[in-house]
Amino acid sequence: DSGVTQTPKHLITATGQRVTLRCSPRSGDLSVYWYQQSLDQGLQFLIQYYNGEERAKGNILERFSAQQFPDLHSELNLSSLELGDSALYFCASSVGGDNQPQHFGDGTRLSIL
């Protein structure tokens, strides 16, 4: 158990819909990261938050957005869903600052029908 909690574990929805993925970081961690992993693909960095503020952006589509709340949990919002958005979405957390280990949650498997 990494201490990073992601909900839901599975999500099945249709094209055009909107979903919200939730992540609670490990106790004491201030940074949250979101990654997308498509089938048999690597980990694509989407976005990072540190103590409520956006710190870095990766290959995140405009249809996707995220935020980190005062209690440090984070939500990733995916809208106007397309078939290609089907993937595993991982959240990771770290204490913050440079060169700190990131610990991953178990992921949310999103299936678009």
Place this chain on the structure above:
Amino acid sequence: GENVEQHPSTLSVQEGDSAVIKCTYSDSASNYFPWYKQELGKRPQLIIDIRSNVGEKKDQRIAVTLNKTAKHFSLHITETQPEDSAVYFCAAPGGYNKLIFGAGTRLAVHP
């Protein structure tokens, strides 16, 4: 920006043999290099990491070496076991605490 290349993409070994996975990075300022193991359908799990002030780090059967001059780092697994079968990812910093991951190596250990 940082670019991380990982080789090989697949690796098949016999139980008891050693396995070596190599990654190269482009940003000479990078100074933190973690390795993750991901079993099928599970989360990436940090197995070892190395910082640029050391050249090698060991943890039981796994070790990581770093060559800053050549800008590459490698994962070494000795006495491989079937439970080592997984996808292994290397990573390097790509900005403020952002990690850029290699494409992964699928390791298969055959009994």
